[in-house]
Amino acid sequence: MLYKLLQKRRSVRTFEPRAVEPEKLERIFQAALLSPSSKGIQPWSFILVDDPALLTTLSNCKPHGASFLANAAFAIVVCADLEVATAWIEDCSIAAINAQIAIEEEGLGSCWIQIRGRKTQDGKPSTEYVKTSLSIPDRLEVEAIIAGGYPAEPQIPHSLEDLKWERVHHNSFGKKLSLLKK
Numbered sequence: 001m002l003y004k005l006l007q008k009r010r011s012v013r014t015f016e017p018r019a020v021e022p023e024k025l026e027r028i029f030q031a032a033l034l035s036p037s038s039k040g041i042q043p044w045s046f047i048l049v050d051d052p053a054l055l056t057t058l059s060n061c062k063p064h065g066a067s068f069l070a071n072a073a074f075a076i077v078v079c080a081d082l083e084v085a086t087a088w089i090e091d092c093s094i095a096a097i098n099a100q101i102a103i104e105e106e107g108l109g110s111c112w113i114q115i116r117g118r119k120t121q122d123g124k125p126s127t128e129y130v131k132t133s134l135s136i137p138d139r140l141e142v143e144a145i146i147a148g149g150y151p152a153e154p155q156i157p158h159s160l161e162d163l164k165w166e167r168v169h170h171n172s173f174g175k176k177l178s179l180l181k182k
């Protein structure tokens, strides 16, 4: 089941104009909160945004790759408390992908929107733009925003034929992996 889900998951950037059921959102956050983290510190905070005006504001956090947020049913803003974290990028990335997998499991779609290291149209850090828009305290850093909702178009699953198996090595770099007896 998990393997099929992983194959089916694609980035979704067009959404149906309908709300997502609260129980689905609760399970998605449950999945994120169950994530492993360095030293078990769990440095993350998640902000659910479902106010259409705020979604539109967030869609302007950078000039490319975020405009579709305006039509998402919800967004999850993934933040980390830098005062406590020892590996915040890893911790937040794991929590974000767990949320994306849960979103898929709920029959929804999602897309990661990179915030860390990105700039707004007028050259300011996107993270500051998001922090100001949502009153996020200074000590927090914003890593990414996950846009979600019901996909407006069917997703085309990844093809197993196209997997880059040459990126997997066996015992030493450059040695092909050969697990199955032919």
Ligand SMILES: Cc1cc2nc3c(=O)[nH]c(=O)nc-3n(C[C@H](O)[C@H](O)[C@H](O)COP(=O)(O)O)c2cc1C
Residues within 6 Å of the ligand: 009, 010, 011, 013, 064, 065, 066, 111, 112, 113, 114, 115
């Ligand atoms: C770290 C990271 C940053 C990404 N940033 C963006 C982004 O800012 N905007 C966007 O539309 N997609 C973004 N994506 C989605 C990728 O473009 C997408 O995952 C990739 O093209 C593979 O397609 P798939 O998700 O359908 O398998 C990001 C994905 C990752 C993992």
